[in-house]
Amino acid sequence: MSSLSRTIPGMSMLQRLDAADALPGAAELRARSYELLRLEPGSAVIDVGCGAGLAVAELSAQGVRVVGVDISTEMVDEARRRSPEADFRFGDAYALPVDGGFAGYRADKVFHELAEPERALAEARRILVPGGRIVLSGHDWDALVIDSSYPALTREIVRARASAVTAPRIARGFRRLLAANGFRDISMEGVVGFFGGDSFVRGLVEAAVRVGAVSVAEGEVWLAEQLQFGGFVAVPQFLASGLV
Structure with missing residues (x-):
């Protein structure tokens, strides 16, 4: 039985988020x-795309008032289970379930899923007070760095992964996006995050095979090499901030 056809237990979205939050450097980036x-x-902040509520819990511990919003009812339910004292609400980035009065807006690993980021930023401006700050954080899914003896195959696999994302390159353009939508005093910084493990690289190659970017045979060759060395992938991540 081939490596690509072997049955591997899938990870739920919650499991993937928990795994990402536990990666080296993730706590420092948050x-x-x-x-x-x-x-x-005492000031108020909204965490858009809050997932299971880790950032909400950490910000609350710093003495600020936090509202966590997520489009997934599963995530909101889990966040409420983990932090029953916190304020979690169902909603999406285009129509936040709050009236306004927030000093901060945070969205981590959200904007790459948005087809209309300008609408989300209009909502951010609506709920932020004058002088309020926005912070966006996200990966650049078209710039994965993977060591391989098969560079052409690797390029196709990375492109296939990026094609599965609504806006794979949006993080590198956060500065321009914020400036074009009325924010000022914009800062931008970047770090390199690291993903690894068999399940991550297996997911990359399975996605590439599924969309026809590489053949099954090519995927097998590429995957075998990656599994031999632990499936190490570096992913650029950008943080941008600005003022209303």
């Missing part, structure tokens, strides 16, 4: 996003 918000104790 902390940096909180610093960029520059919140005063």
